[in-house]
Amino acid sequence: MYVVAFMMLLVGIDCFNIDTNNVVNILGPEGTHFGYSALMFSNEDSQKWVLVGAIRANFTNDENIKTPGNIFKCKLNFTQSIQDCEPMNIRTNGK
Numbered sequence: 001m002y003v004v005a006f007m008m009l010l011v012g013i014d015c016f017n018i019d020t021n022n023v024v025n026i027l028g029p030e031g032t033h034f035g036y037s038a039l040m041f042s043n044e045d046s047q048k049w050v051l052v053g054a055i056r057a058n059f060t061n062d063e064n065i066k067t068p069g070n071i072f073k074c075k076l077n078f079t080q081s082i083q084d085c086e087p088m089n090i091r092t093n094g095k
């Protein structure tokens with residue numbers, strides 16, 4: 001018992017809390033791998049946003065690009081159980 005306690009002091013314990021009671025759902029289009037990546041941030045007026053990657057989403061009409069992937073921005077509103085997201089449709093080649 002003393003050995004275990006001593007080891008814990010040496011290693012240190014990192015803690016974090018995950019709230020499993022107050023959950024918001026962020027839904028995206030089926031089959032696009034929506035949620036592959038996610039980043040939460042807040043802007044100056046403390047509005048919280050989540051950027052969500054969907055690596056197989058399709059937003060172009062370009063036949064040469066089947067699944068370009070897309071990024072969705074989701075404005076968090078904790079009074080709603082499901083969040084609103086809109087596609088950002090970012091293109092880097094100017095088309």
Ligand SMILES: *[C@@H]1O[C@H](CO)[C@@H](O)[C@H](O)[C@H]1NC(C)=O
Nearest residue numbers: 058059060061062063065066
């Ligand atoms: C998806 O991409 C194809 C080209 O591969 C295009 O014809 C189609 O219109 C696109 N669908 C949507 C919803 O953007």
Ligand SMILES: *[C@@H]1O[C@H](CO)[C@@H](O)[C@H](O)[C@H]1NC(C)=O
Nearest residue numbers: 047075076077078079080081
């Ligand atoms: C959050 O959602 C509620 C219920 O839909 C709505 O009344 C409220 O205006 C929303 N707040 C913001 C900041 O969008």
